[in-house]
Amino acid sequence: MQYRAYGKTGLRASTLGFGAMRLPAREDGTCDYDRAVPMLQRAIELGVNYIDSAWGYINGTSEVAVGKAIKPYERAKLILSTKIPINDLYGPEWRRRLEVQLQRFDSPYIDVMHMHNLHWQVFQEHGLGENGCLKAARQAQAEGLIRHLAFSSHDTPENVIRLIETGEFDGVLLQYNFLDRRMEEPIRRAHEKSLGVVVMGPVGGGRLSMWDPQALRDLIPESVVSAPDLAIRWVLSNPNVTVALSGMNTLEMIEQNASSASREQPFTPQEQEMVNRLLAKLTEFANLYCTGCGYCMPCPNGVDIPGNFLLMNYYRVYGLREYATRQYALLKQGKELWLQGTRIAGKDASACVQCGTCEPKCPQNIPIIEQLEEVERVLGA
Template structure:
């Protein structure tokens, strides 16, 4: 397992981290998964108060496995909307659940809106309690996770309040490239959220995508896309059982630059996108926003791109279902809410028939509502 410096925290993290959001089956399954992860070289475990019993299960597993505290780095996450007293109480509760004296990294969980950022930047807000906890040795490093817009993410980075960032960035979603560059410029640790699942459900890829990526798997190529970027410190692996760690960690030493063969395949994927979508290709410039109906136009058309070019309908349906159901974690309305107002049309440099494409995507990807995992 390779290790990389986690930016200005100077922590030396394994290039894969165990995210424990899915470790909710039982304390024993969690313990088995953590034990396997550590045996394979993972030294960074990530959880959150909002992940059900995850903190408690993780804390008990570390006690039962008798893992020396100095050999493991722990990140947990707390809401940005807490007041100072609540933040102080939640920090102590997390310490108790994790059964540790300090938390290596505390991430503000989901700076997803401008109000979240304003709350954090307020000197009389929860940041004061966090700073007190840092002074007391309860917290060692502060960062944030985000599902927000690129403008919001870069604004949060520019505050210089944080030492690391957890964000979405994958081969099939490169919108946050500028945030990656800015975070690296600020010497922040960079943690990539859910590259297998949110990155395209690449653990169960469609046949078309498998053929285009051969002789590699789509999951392997996505990991290589990220590992070849030296600015990125670590990638989350959200294993629910020990067996789910095997495939990802087979390439845990493959942090070299992309090979000629890999680059050729990425070029082939780009060509497939261009050829298949032709004049309907959305290039993700985001100039169509804001939408008067708050429709998440770029994301909907990104999912359409993937469904048509690579037959990633299952992934598209999975993400599309979340619109109107996940609040600020995945904002915006679905394509069927388009009123044909035409506000977006003159702003699209590709002259796309956006209302028609939104309706087409809705028909392709609409599905039954499902509850989010941790609910």
């Protein structure tokens, strides 16, 4: 395992972190401790020292599982991270939750406490002020109950940078992988400001594990053994990243990801060049199709044109057919989707009545009607 400095805190975190959101659960919705605890302990034995949970994961039992798993180990060698969402509470309730969390973990302190899924506006309304959560967090820090304060966010990159620049936080937890690079600039800024940078979704929340890179084998370094291996090494090849936090739920995933994170150099300079070429190729390929600019919108019939094309790109560019088909079926059922930080909330391609309003507005001159027909034919079959 490799270790990197978590900002200026003095902590050294393992480059692979354990995201305890996807631990095995029982039918009653609580964590299956008999399966989860050995998984967490296997990761610790492989050198993972950064373990991340949250107030709400697995109805609160993820934190209990982590607490049970860390019992036999020296507490000071582990970095316990968790989160409290602050969007519907103020300081006193934040403090009550912290006390519950300390009991769940059965630990006298938490190393990194996050404001969970923080938005700039929520920080103004619930973080700041006399009754705000920030004051309660500083008090808990003074009492030694939490060591460092961080935040996780899916807000816009601009707002994430504003949160970083408040100077109130020691670390960030952001989504980042080679399909979704929206947070690259906030990650750079966070590192520049000496914050610890933890990445969630390095394997695209599981999407990238379905990608078959064999199709592009001659563009992939020989040492890459699988898509998750490439995904994790790619995230760690960004020197601004401290930890790739993966939500592993089998022993095989833990072993494999630990091995990916154990390379002193994620890629050799030659491999890095190859991977850069691969990504450039994928981007070039993706740009032949819809770029998601949205100029063609709105469709008077409610079709989410870029959203449908984004799904098609998962198939055409990345070969993720099964994933794209499943998501398209959800869109047909009227479900809202979030992909690569983009909300897809309109109708599927079959709702196009071929009125032609959109086509003249497309700077890529995409034959939208024809391509929507193709989306329905390929993904709707």
